[in-house]
Amino acid sequence: MLRRNLLKTAAASLALPMVARAQNAPVKIRFGWAITPAQLPPVIFQNTGVLKHYGKSYVAEPFYFKGSAPQITALAAGELDIAALAFSSFGLAIQNAKMADIRAIGDLYQDGVPGYYSSTYVVRADSDIKKVEDLHGKTIASNGLGGAIDMAMRKMLRDHGLEDKRDYKVIEVEFPNMGPMLSEQKVDMAGMVAPFSLTEAKAGRVRPLFTIKDSMGVAQTTLMASRAPFIAQNRAALVDFFEDVQIGTRWLLNPANRKDALALVARVTKQPEEVFADWLFTKDDYFRDPAARPNIAALQENLKVQKDLGFLKLDIEAAKYADLSLVDEAAKRGG
Amino acid sequence: MKSMSSFLLRWSPLLLLAVAWEAAPRLGLMNPQSLPPLSTVLVALWGLAKAGDLVANAVPSLLRLIAGLSLAILIGVPLGAAMATFRPVQVIFAPLARALYPMPKSALIPVLLLWLGLGDASKITLIFLGCLLPILLSAYNGVRGVPPRLIWSARGLGCGRLTILREIAIPAAMPELLAGIRSALSLSFVLLVSSEFLMSRDGLGYLISFLGDGGAYAPMFATVIVVSLLGFMADRAYLAWMRKALVWRG
Numbered sequence: 200m201l202r203r204n205l206l207k208t209a210a211a212s213l214a215l216p217m218v219a220r221a222q223n224a225p226v227k228i229r230f231g232w233a234i235t236p237a238q239l240p241p242v243i244f245q246n247t248g249v250l251k252h253y254g255k256s257y258v259a260e261p262f263y264f265k266g267s268a269p270q271i272t273a274l275a276a277g278e279l280d281i282a283a284l285a286f287s288s289f290g291l292a293i294q295n296a297k298m299a300d301i302r303a304i305g306d307l308y309q310d311g312v313p314g315y316y317s318s319t320y321v322v323r324a325d326s327d328i329k330k331v332e333d334l335h336g337k338t339i340a341s342n343g344l345g346g347a348i349d350m351a352m353r354k355m356l357r358d359h360g361l362e363d364k365r366d367y368k369v370i371e372v373e374f375p376n377m378g379p380m381l382s383e384q385k386v387d388m389a390g391m392v393a394p395f396s397l398t399e400a401k402a403g404r405v406r407p408l409f410t411i412k413d414s415m416g417v418a419q420t421t422l423m424a425s426r427a428p429f430i431a432q433n434r435a436a437l438v439d440f441f442e443d444v445q446i447g448t449r450w451l452l453n454p455a456n457r458k459d460a461l462a463l464v465a466r467v468t469k470q471p472e473e474v475f476a477d478w479l480f481t482k483d484d485y486f487r488d489p490a491a492r493p494n495i496a497a498l499q500e501n502l503k504v505q506k507d508l509g510f511l512k513l514d515i516e517a518a519k520y521a522d523l524s525l526v527d528e529a530a531k532r533g534g
Numbered sequence: 535m536k537s538m539s540s541f542l543l544r545w546s547p548l549l550l551l552a553v554a555w556e557a558a559p560r561l562g563l564m565n566p567q568s569l570p571p572l573s574t575v576l577v578a579l580w581g582l583a584k585a586g587d588l589v590a591n592a593v594p595s596l597l598r599l600i601a602g603l604s605l606a607i608l609i610g611v612p613l614g615a616a617m618a619t620f621r622p623v624q625v626i627f628a629p630l631a632r633a634l635y636p637m638p639k640s641a642l643i644p645v646l647l648l649w650l651g652l653g654d655a656s657k658i659t660l661i662f663l664g665c666l667l668p669i670l671l672s673a674y675n676g677v678r679g680v681p682p683r684l685i686w687s688a689r690g691l692g693c694g695r696l697t698i699l700r701e702i703a704i705p706a707a708m709p710e711l712l713a714g715i716r717s718a719l720s721l722s723f724v725l726l727v728s729s730e731f732l733m734s735r736d737g738l739g740y741l742i743s744f745l746g747d748g749g750a751y752a753p754m755f756a757t758v759i760v761v762s763l764l765g766f767m768a769d770r771a772y773l774a775w776m777r778k779a780l781v782w783r784g
Binding site: 233235261264278373382395469 | 565567568581582585587644647648651652731732733734735740743744745746747748749750751753
């Protein structure tokens with residue numbers, strides 16, 4: 200009996216520190232990303248020296264995904280804690296993946312915010328296309344059917360009486376290939392993002408026809424989404440995570456850090472600094488909220504456009520699927 | 535002198551390809567944005583190597599490939615041989631193998647993610663599944679193709695089924711079996727890139743995918759060259775070993 204009690208006490212004394220360690224261990228936050236530096240977290244978490252809580256209350260584990268769609272699967276399977284979703288994928292996650300507990304919790308970048316870059320629909324510099332109506336019978340390059348760029352293009356053309364298949368043809372082309380496709384006259388217009396539209400315009404090869412802003416105003420292009428149970432279980436760690444995202448974003452956007460910021464981005468993307476020097480973190484770049492607060496009003500409008508175009512069946516109330524308490528609480532601390 | 539000229543003749547298509555690659559974007563026949571000249575790609579290759587990116591991504595990739603391919607060999611060879619030898623095993627597995635053979639394995643990636651998660655398990659499983667069938671079918675066909683007189687002679691000498699399988703059938707099936715493993719080896723590089731292409735934290739497929747998405751085509755092509763070189767070297771090494779192993783054939 201005495202021996203059994205001794206054994207129990209010994210086991211408990213050995214186990215207690217392990218339990219305590221497990222309780223104090225940083226929360227692992229697995230986040231998805233698809234394109235950087237447009238989405239900053241992969242860069243921010245390579246700059247942990249400026250962060251306050253990284254490695255203490257949480258650690259962030261980045262996962263690269265080819266686009267938003269596979270992140271819906273990963274989020275649904277519980278394999279990802281924060282997904283980087285385009286607004287179009289956010290709506291589909293609610294409708295198709297039936298994720299009623301999905302929440303928009305943070306901003307990644309917004310398109311069409313006054314004074315900032317807006318994705319641009321360009322034609323060849325020598326093209327005879329001068330106005331939207333001239334696209335009748337033409338071929339248009341879109342990065343992905345049903346994506347933000349694609350929807351804004353369709354809305355603009357519909358507003359001018361043009362419909363897909365009947366009046367124009369859409370083909371899928373990846374952003375880096377759009378410039379060459381235009382030059383080789385394989386397409387007549389391409390919906391391009393930064394830096395590709397800027398590079399093409401600078402070289403004098405293209406001319407803008409319209410922007411996302413002209414078509415649908417501000418777009419909450421990509422946002423951070425998580426699920427309510429994960430948020431409830433890890434609230435404190437997530438607030439710390441967002442405080443660090445805010446610190447990291449402000450550090451990158453601060454002109455005083457520009458040289459180091461460009462070097463960091465070059466290291467993460469494995470591209471030369473010159474690729475980013477002209478536009479990144481300037482007014483020629485997308486808007487990123489320094490407090491990482493998503494624009495829910497814009498998201499609501501974007502989801503409405505998605506439904507009007509037939510890419511979404513449900514009426515989704517964006518505010519019902521948003522939880523801004525994490526970014527707001529983090530912002531109150533002031534970093 | 536003769537061996538030198540035969541070496542040059544043998545590899546001249548590759549040399550011609552390299553010259554064409556360098557010339558096409560420089561002469562404006564191809565857009566240099568979508569196909570950077572080979573010299574630019576080689577500079578990018580040096581940059582990736584110097585920064586440690588190649589080693590950091592090639593090591594996890596190769597470990598996944600070795601794990602997936604080894605599993606496929608360990609399971610595929612005995613299962614294929616058993617299918618050829620024991621009728622009930624054949625009845626169960628042969629229709630499955632034939633039905634699954636043409637299925638595009640990369641289509642399984644999202645499902646494997648759901649089942650096995652984002653880590654190595656889903657990638658290794660994809661490589662395993664893709665490599666299993668060529669190995670299994672080569673073992674099956676190889677053992678089935680063993681001359682019956684060898685089997686009869688062994689039976690006449692009192693050998694049991696397992697002894698015949700181990701001592702007669704598998705050695706006799708080696709040429710076909712090793713050829714099947716060689717096909718699987720090439721396939722494993724394709725599957726490796728596919729498995730890391732859609733979602734990953736590291737690996738050569740991950741590097742190709744995210745560099746391509748960012749329009750960084752020079753380092754992207756550099757990584758493609760590395761994958762091709764690794765595949766080529768693995769094939770050459772395997773072929774050399776295979777020739778040694780089959781030296782008894784004369």
